[in-house]
Amino acid sequence: MKTLYIRIVITFILISIISSILALAFSNVYYFEKLRGYNEQKILKIGKEIRALYEQMPNLDLDNYLSHIANMGFQIYAVNSQLQGTFYGDPFKHQQFEKENIRRVLEGETYHGVLEEHHLLMATGFFENSIRNSVGLPVKVNGQTYALFIRPNLEQQIGEVRILLAVLLGLTFLFSLVLIVILTRYIVKPLKKLTEATNKIVSGDYDIEMDISRQDEIGNLSRHFTHMAHSLKQLDDMRQEFVANVSHEIQSPLTSIQGFAQAISNKEVTPEEEERYLQIIEEESRRLSSLSKQLLTLAALDKEVGAMKRVAFRLDEQIRQVLIVTEWQWTEKQLSVELSLSDIVINADPQLLYQVWLNLVTNSIKFSHSGGVIRIEAFVEQDIIVKISDTGIGIPKSELPHIFERFYKADKARNRSRSGSGLGLSIAKKIIALHDGSIEVQSEFGKGTIFTVRLPRL
Numbered sequence: 001m002k003t004l005y006i007r008i009v010i011t012f013i014l015i016s017i018i019s020s021i022l023a024l025a026f027s028n029v030y031y032f033e034k035l036r037g038y039n040e041q042k043i044l045k046i047g048k049e050i051r052a053l054y055e056q057m058p059n060l061d062l063d064n065y066l067s068h069i070a071n072m073g074f075q076i077y078a079v080n081s082q083l084q085g086t087f088y089g090d091p092f093k094h095q096q097f098e099k100e101n102i103r104r105v106l107e108g109e110t111y112h113g114v115l116e117e118h119h120l121l122m123a124t125g126f127f128e129n130s131i132r133n134s135v136g137l138p139v140k141v142n143g144q145t146y147a148l149f150i151r152p153n154l155e156q157q158i159g160e161v162r163i164l165l166a167v168l169l170g171l172t173f174l175f176s177l178v179l180i181v182i183l184t185r186y187i188v189k190p191l192k193k194l195t196e197a198t199n200k201i202v203s204g205d206y207d208i209e210m211d212i213s214r215q216d217e218i219g220n221l222s223r224h225f226t227h228m229a230h231s232l233k234q235l236d237d238m239r240q241e242f243v244a245n246v247s248h249e250i251q252s253p254l255t256s257i258q259g260f261a262q263a264i265s266n267k268e269v270t271p272e273e274e275e276r277y278l279q280i281i282e283e284e285s286r287r288l289s290s291l292s293k294q295l296l297t298l299a300a301l302d303k304e305v306g307a308m309k310r311v312a313f314r315l316d317e318q319i320r321q322v323l324i325v326t327e328w329q330w331t332e333k334q335l336s337v338e339l340s341l342s343d344i345v346i347n348a349d350p351q352l353l354y355q356v357w358l359n360l361v362t363n364s365i366k367f368s369h370s371g372g373v374i375r376i377e378a379f380v381e382q383d384i385i386v387k388i389s390d391t392g393i394g395i396p397k398s399e400l401p402h403i404f405e406r407f408y409k410a411d412k413a414r415n416r417s418r419s420g421s422g423l424g425l426s427i428a429k430k431i432i433a434l435h436d437g438s439i440e441v442q443s444e445f446g447k448g449t450i451f452t453v454r455l456p457r458l
Contacts, residue, residue, distance in 0.1 A: 008187060012180040016173065040114035043135045046074075047150045051139050062141050063088075070153075077131050077149040078139075081106060090153055094130035101136065105147035111136025113149075129154070190218045194225060206233035253284035297355070297427055308349040308434060316341035316378055318350060319386070322357045323376075329365045330374065338375045344384055346455065352431045359424040360388045360451050367449070368392035383437075384457055389450040395443040403441060404429045 050069055054060060063086070066076050070089025077092065079085040079102050105111050113134045134151035190210075197208040206229050210222040260277040263269050269277060319341060323330075330337060346353075364374045372391040379385055395403060404425050432439050436456050443449040 008184045009181055012184065013177060016176055016180075020173070036114060040112060040135065043114065043151060044110070044112075044137075046152075047135045047137045047148070050074075050150065051137055051148065054139065054141075058142070062146070073153050075129075075134070075151050075153045077134070079106070079147040079149075081145055092129055092131050094128070094132070097131040101132075102147050105136040105138050105149075106145050108138050108145075110138075111147075111149065113151075190214075190222065194221070197225065197229070201229055201232060204236075206230070206236070250288065253287050256284050257281050295423070308352065310347050310349055312345055312347050313350050315344040315346045315353075315384065315386070318354060319357050319376060319378060322354065322361050325358070326361055326365060329362065333365065333368065333370050333372075335365065335368055335371070336373045338373060340375075340377045340379075342379045344378055344380060346384055346457075348435050348455065352434070356428045356431050356453070357386075357388075359428045360453075363424065364388060364390035364392065364449070380457065382457075384455040386453040386455075387450060388453075389448060391448040394445040394447050394449055395441070396445045397443075400441060400443060404439075 054062070054065055062078070066078060066088040070076050074088075075090055075092060076088040077085055078088065083099060083102060085102075101111050101113075111134075113132050113136065131149055134149045136147055136149045139146045139148045193210065197210060200206075200208055208226065208229050210226050212219060212223045212226055214222065260281050264274050264277055320339075323337060323339075361374070361376075368374065368390045369392060374391075375387075375389045377385075377387040429439050432453060432455070438454045440452045440454075441449065442452070
């Protein structure tokens with residue numbers, strides 16, 4: 001299996017090769033469209049100047065004249081009317097040539113070899129060292145016509161430039177490959193660290209160090225990954241704390257049940273004590289049953305098991321039903337209940353919202369002094385707002401940010417039977433969140449508490 005490093009290296013090499021091929025192809029098109037005609041006209045102009053100069057001094061020896069011209073950086077092939085040719089300057093590498101082209105020049109035509117010859121790569125034709133890649137002109141010498149084929153001797157004129165260019169391109173490509181192999185390691189290195197960090201998280205170690213100072217996609221990925229690791233650590237801590245809290249909440253009533261049951265079984269108690277112990281066992285059993293139901297409810301809400309069954313119903317009637325169900329509790333404590341409920345129709349899950357109102361009302365009853373007041377308001381502004389307030393013991397300011405945490409109890413000083421499991425408000429907040437709403441709390445220690453629930457309208 002190829003590693004990402006090898007894949008990136010191969011990709012960059014292929015990009016370099018393909019880029020070179022495309023550059024050559026576009027250069028070929030540019031030469032064909034722009035430079036070929038210009039190059040031919042330039043050579044033709046030089047050829048005409050050579051011919052004109054000789055015609056102005058016809059007494060010059062042709063061989064001597066062409067030899068000097070060739071020494072100036074040209075390759076010349078002169079052919080007389082008997083088709084006998086002589087080369088001047090460096091010989092042509094390719095000397096195959098159609099005699100028909102020679103006859104045409106001897107008859108007075110001009111041979112445009114640069115334009116007439118075709119190659120697979122036209123740009124390479126510029127460097128082709130052959131007679132056919134030249135310009136042919138007729139020249140009169142002592143009344144006899146010569147065919148003069150001329151082209152620049154590129155090896156002599158720009159030979160060093162060609163070598164330098166070839167070395168430059170070759171070294172550029174070679175250094176590109178070397179740099180690709182080296183620098184790709186720096187691209188892959190953060191990903192290797194990311195893999196190592198992933199393995200650490202899998203093994204339960206969330207203390208990872210990533211380079212989050214980079215301002216690119218990898219730096220952004222590192223920041224998100226670090227944030228994810230911290231979130232997972234918090235989640236793992238919460239899970240462990242949750243297990244510990246559940247174990248503690250279950251262990252305490254079980255210990256009480258076991259101790260009292262053992263005392264009764266050993267006949268170590270009086271009939272009055274036995275009756276009181278049985279009552280305690282019953283209460284602790286109810287606590288265990290309530291705790292298990294709340295845990296199941298919380299698990300179902302976390303997983304959002306099943307879709308909520310939203311229906312339209314009267315919210316004010318539901319709150320009144322909760323007060324009827326809890327009437328014996330607030331009556332027993334001689335609490336006054338003040339209602340201000342508008343006629344409100346809401347589209348929600350009635351069973352889930354019922355748990356919210358039941359929890360908030362029972363909390364107000366539980367933590368209110370005898371003879372206190374519970375006030376419930378429900379009205380519509382932009383949202384549906386329900387306020388449940390009491391004149392109870394209140395919640396200390398330092399405890400307010402934590403009251404919706406699972407198993408958190410702000411009333412640690414009171415006995416366990418009054419304080420409950422610490423899951424009720426967590427369940428209420430989760431249900432309200434599932435309805436796209438919010439819950440807020442205001443409290444002053446010793447004076448009372450106000451819970452404000454906001455739910456979206458129909």
